[in-house]
Amino acid sequence: MKLSYYNITSELNTNELVLANLLSGAIITISKDSYTLIQKNTEDKIPIPLLEKLIEGRFLISDDFDELNYIQTRLSYHKFRTDILSLTILPTLDCNFDCSYCYENNARTYMSNKTINQLINFVAVNLAGKKRFSVAWYGGEPLLASDTIWKLSQVFIAMSEKLGIDYDACIITNGSLLTAENIDKLIEYKVDSIQVTIDGPHDIHNTMRPFSCKYSMDTKSYDVILDNISSACEKININVRINIGKDNYRQLKRLLNSTKFNNLKNKINIYVSPIIPFGAGKKVNETTFPTKCFDFPSFAGIETELYEIIQQAGFSTNFDFDGSNCNCCRAICLNNYLVDPDGNLLKCWDSIGEDSGIVGHISKCPKEIPMYQNKELLKWISFNPLDNIKCRKCKFLPICMGGCPHRIIKDNVNDDYRCSVIKYNYKQMLKKLYVQSLTAETNNEYGT
Incomplete structure (x- = not known):
């Protein structure tokens, strides 16, 4: 042994x-x-x-x-499995927010009827032989194009049922349009989870994530979102993402203890994520991001404190050290694509707005082009963290799996924005996770 x-x-x-x-x-x-x-x-x-x-x-x-061989085998399984079709669909690039760090340009581009029909045909061709069809609705603000979501969902569900394929969906939204009617529609069309972002107490959030003046004279979005989440979480799973930068990280406790947010206790899941200064059209540029964004070693220094604040406030958050699946980013998986409103196929969310990130179009499946001719697609599919000698030697490979492919393939970043945050604070987080598990066992034992 x-x-x-x-x-x-x-x-x-x-x-x-x-x-x-x-x-x-x-x-x-x-x-x-x-x-x-x-x-x-x-x-x-x-x-x-x-x-x-x-x-x-x-x-x-x-x-x-041979553990490295096992990791490579698991990675290859996820990358090249043929029984899943996974699509992230952007029915529009338009957005009713003007977030201070967003890398998108809020172009008022919507999916046309022609593109909708092309997408339906693309899915019909690519569902052959699949066991699962997974869709993530994204944007822009996807619910600005809700009619497109309803139309496509209805067709996708009917296709999946006819072929005996499992269908699931989620949506990433700013939360401003989560009306009672839209929530009922999302549930009807098998959306089972919603991600919404809140970036601090009302004054901080309203500065970082205001309504665009193109859509509203009142730019304050905090109360609208919190009221919508409060209603929606009674019917559907809500994950609240809190983007953390140097401007707002000290405000987490104030957010969680605010009256409206505190009322969501035991009803939502929370996770924190560092604001990343990458992506096409980013507003946080090379000269300003040192004052706005944490690199990963620096973020690791405060992450333990942030999770402590979340737990002390009584909110649930997911955190583990389980790399047993050796799961990779979906961007490097063969049967995963992002579809923009013009029908372009991309591999990564961060490639939105990058012409160089396009790997094909829904009118012609990329796999119909020999891989050696589709150089952009080949960059993604051939990405292998085990080609990197540092990754091969790293104990955190099963969790990190080489880091974000976009930051390596497109951004050419150093380890401070590539490696998993856990590499830098694992001792504190591991101890915290164990103590948390003991608390949970005690609570269950005594029925609390």
Whole structure:
């Protein structure tokens, strides 16, 4: 037996460690003495029950098991599987917000009837042999083109039912148009989750994510969104994303304790994400982003504190160390595309507005063009984090899987915007996750 390369530890107290295996997702506590025995290859001195747990959690593996080969195999499975069709569809690039950091240009471009029909034909051709069809509605603000969403959803669901294919959908929206009528429609058309962004208490949010003056004389969006979420979360899963930059990171506690937001406790899920200074048409440019954005090592320094604030306020948030699927970004998967309002096919959300990011058009499937002739598509499909010597040697490969492909293929960024944040704060976050799990077990034991 040998130690897995993907074990990480965090000190729990003077005698114990929290031990996690990133390739299995298993987490246990172990005495420092026992862990020392394992490191010295003297596991025969370890009690049998503990040894069995270490083997079951893949902290200890057989001498001939090649973990890198396993990761490569799992990666290839996700990249080239043919039983799923995954589309991110932008019915419009138009948006009724004017967010301070958005990389899109709010072009008033909407999907035409011709493009809608071409997209229906594209899906009909590409659904052959699939078991699952997954759609994400995106924009712009997608609900500005709600009629297109309803029309396409109705056709997609009918197609899937006829072929016996599982269909699921989600939507990424600014939340301003989540009216009762639209919520009922989304549910009718099998949208099962909604992502909405709130970037701080009302004064901060209204500065960072105001209504565009093209759409409203009153630019304040905070109350509109919170009122809509409050109604919608009674019917559908709501994930609230909080984009964190240097202008708003100290305001998280004030947001969570504000009356309207606090009323959403136990009704929504929250996660935080750093504002990234990349993408076509970005408003945060090279000269200003050091004052606006955190690089990942810097963000890691405050992330633990942010999650502590979220938990103390009583909100739920998802966080784990499970890299067992070795799941990659969908942008590098063969049967995943983003469809813009003109019917162009792209591989990544951050490529919106980049002509160089177009890999084809729905009027002609990219796979009909020999891969060696479609150089742009080949860049994405051939991306392999294991080609990078740093990634091959990194313990966090199962979680990170090389980082964001767009930032590597298009932006050519350094590790400070590429590597997973967890690489920089795993000791604090691992200990926090373990303590949180104990709290949850205690609450369940006593029925709280």
